[in-house]
Amino acid sequence: MNASGVSVVSRAHPAISPGRIVSTGLRWAFLAVGIGGAFLPFWWMLRTAVGPPQNVLGLSSSPLPSDVGFAAFPRAFEAAGLGPALATGIGVSIAITFLQLATAIPAAYALGCLRFRGRAVLFAVILATLLVPPQITAIPNYVTISAVGLADTRAGLVLPFMTNAAGIFLLRQYMITIPPALLEAARMDGLGTWRTLRAIVLPLSTPAIATVATFSFLLSFNEYLWPLLVARSPGIATPPLALANLVSASGGFPDFAQLSAAALIISLPTLFVFILAQRRLAAGITGTGVGAEG
Amino acid sequence: MNSVFQRPGWRVAALLLPAVVGLGVFTIAPALVSAFIAGTDKTLTGPSFRWVGTTNFRAALHDPDLAQAVRNTVAYCLITVVPAVVIGLGLALAADRVARGRSLIRLALFLPVSANLVAVAVVFSYIFSANPDALANTVAGWFGIAPVDWLGNTSTALPVVALVGGWRLASFVFVVYLAGLTTIPVSVREAADVDGIHGWARLRRITLPLxxxxxxxxxxxxTILTLQTFETVAVLTQGGPLGSSTTIVYYIYKAGFTGSFRIGYASMLALLLLVAVVLLGVIGAAVGRWARARVAREVTL
Known part of the structure; x- marks a missing residue:
């Protein structure tokens, strides 16, 4: 890895000057501030959720709660209907992730490893769809989904997200790095198009597939606009929607301990998936060369 | 090579079909339909509609609320993207030089990317509460600033919303730069070490150009991501006070899905947004090609 290469080189030049020490100190201070900033909203969420009830009239800004208790969690769970919301959110996100992989893997394989006429044009069209803001498709999709009677259903929450052009792009970028000689050898051994995908391309692309799956799950779990339009009845509200509903239901005097508990609960699934996947994420992003090529 | 071209077409078609159908039905067709609806007076509730030509476009040009939303969005982009890029780059450069604990630092700085924006917006709503004891007002108090109603004030509502967006964006920028840094060839780094180029000079003459x-x-x-800001506005301010934090996408939502449900007009606004995004994308691709060509030249020199 590059990282270890660099550290070896710098150890070979032990320039321990006062300037070096200052810059190392500054670097760590900067990192500490950055990490603190990244954690602050999560910390504030946690510390308010486990603290005593608070509202706009009585707020505390001490970094530690005056009294630790977990009463706000069952209250939030009940008030926001988080049980069904989490079930809907996780179910819908898994379905979307599965559909996106099922549509993206074969397409990326065809675009990255096979040669056919019109490939470049098709790839360009797929890339171009990345530029279409979700808001422009939201209105006609809402009309379509309502017309086929899927408004206010879980299927209606899933279907419009069945393909993910960014996922196709990421996977294709990864798959073009598979040596053509390997694919040629597979063909010589009598492996057909489909079995080459299953036996060679799929196992080699695991890091990129993991990356795409993680982002699919994160983005669909956190999606707000589409459920806001489609999930009209509270019974199929997704977690972000359930939280937003709780905010508007509590009017001018929300109990922040309860809201924070709800916010924390709906943050846990994505946090969990993210921590599980983060090691692979970096590998997946780096391997696709997106950082360099865009 | 030639033999590869002879693969039966139907196999390729079968591989591509699911993705093409999905994108066709839920992205390409809706974009075209949207372009059509943009020329009509369709409402979400009304059964009939008629073609009104460029009426919606001309209405958009003279819509003072849209003008305000565009101004807000441009301001939002500037105060979000620029600091996020600088901070994200700085953090990536700092984290890249760390030998021990890299993965922990990376995990911590990746966290905002995974965050649920609605949940984070809820937390920010009471951090920036008008209450003098709220966190933001307490910190402001240290600097002798009197308590502010952050979300209820026309000059502070948008910056607070932008702070939530910038918080997450900086983390995203960090992720991408960290990946970008690994593409700098080890040989270039070694050469810089041998030549004793460190610190500011190294950053300015080697790292940043690469x-x-x-x-x-x-x-x-x-920029494209921030142009689409929606949920933070919806949760924190609902575009207020007095429209001071209404972004373009929130305005599109308000026009199409609330009030008189003017889907036709909202589609025209979405179409104009698409044009802006495509222009940005095309310019970005051209500048990107130029930048890559320059890097390729310098690395081979």
């Missing part, structure tokens, strides 16, 4: 393609990608992508 990262230029990443910077172009990050800047364009971050």
């Amino acid at each position: 990262l230029a393609p990443t910077t172009v990608f990050v800047a364009v992508f971050a």
